[in-house]
Amino acid sequence: MKLKFKLLAILVGAAVALPSLAEVTYRKDIAPFVKKRCIECHFPENGSVTLQEYDLDIEKYSKKDKVGPRLDSYENLTALIAFPDPGALMRRLDDGSGKADKKPGNMYEKLGDTDAERAANLKMFKAWLGEGGWNFNRWEEKNGVPAITKEQLNKLKLAY
Numbered sequence: 001m002k003l004k005f006k007l008l009a010i011l012v013g014a015a016v017a018l019p020s021l022a023e024v025t026y027r028k029d030i031a032p033f034v035k036k037r038c039i040e041c042h043f044p045e046n047g048s049v050t051l052q053e054y055d056l057d058i059e060k061y062s063k064k065d066k067v068g069p070r071l072d073s074y075e076n077l078t079a080l081i082a083f084p085d086p087g088a089l090m091r092r093l094d095d096g097s098g099k100a101d102k103k104p105g106n107m108y109e110k111l112g113d114t115d116a117e118r119a120a121n122l123k124m125f126k127a128w129l130g131e132g133g134w135n136f137n138r139w140e141e142k143n144g145v146p147a148i149t150k151e152q153l154n155k156l157k158l159a160y
């Protein structure tokens with residue numbers, strides 16, 4: 001009886017611990033990855049500025065090959081996922097497989113050195129956003145793509 005109780009306690013403990021083990025978080029997974037793969041063009045030490053500053057002088061910054069908006073903090077990264085620029089990260093990192101033209105976003109190649117690596121890292125980003133959170137819609141309707149909805153935004157997990 002005693003042993004049975006112990007086993008039950010272990011099983012319950014495992015069931016509770018599992019989802020949190022699998023959860024993708026900013027601190028554990030996303031920040032180290034972005035630091036490794038995106039630092040060259042998206043960190044302030046290499047001349048990158050915030051999305052807000054970037055947009056103020058888009059003429060200047062868009063001429064520079066290796067300067068994209070800052071992705072070096074939770075706030076800077078989620079600015080390109082939720083607000084003010086919903087869908088930006090998803091449009092850039094997507095592999096194109098679900099689109100009619102199959103064209104990947106122009107930052108997809110930065111996700112890894114091989115197809116397998118890129119696929120695994122895309123999966124990690126999708127898991128971080130959460131089921132139903134990977135959407136291409138902008139704040140406003142554009143080219144027939146409807147504006148993002150509150151329901152879509154509600155799906156975003158983005159665990160810190």
Ligand code: HEC
Binds near residue numbers: 065080107
């Ligand atoms: C070799 C340089 C370089 C690397 C490495 C790079 N990027 Fe970029 N990225 C740029 C440049 C330049 C722009 C701005 C021009 C453009 O919009 O394509 C940009 C734009 C973006 C945008 C769109 C920003 C906006 O304002 O809409 C996102 C999102 C993005 N990058 C994500 C990433 C992620 C995530 C990584 C790492 C996995 C990465 N990039 C790696 C150069 C780079």
